[in-house]
Amino acid sequence: MAVLVGSAPIVAMRNYQKEVVAYTKGLGRLFYSLKGYEPCHNAEEVIESIGMIRKKT
Secondary structure, three states: OOOOOOOOOHHHHOOHHHHHHHHOOOOOOOOOOOOOOOOOOOHHHHHHHHOOOOOOO
16 A cells, blocks of 8 residues: 655645546545645736736735
């Protein structure tokens, strides 16, 4: 048995269980827990996608 440990943005983990099942032929399991809030890894993309106007300081 192998155990992988890491962290990833939750948006990147959507449907990942299906991928784990697929590449392990149904034998793999995925367990995860919320680590907390961290700085957004793609803030500019998110701001642009929601049409938010950033205030200049």
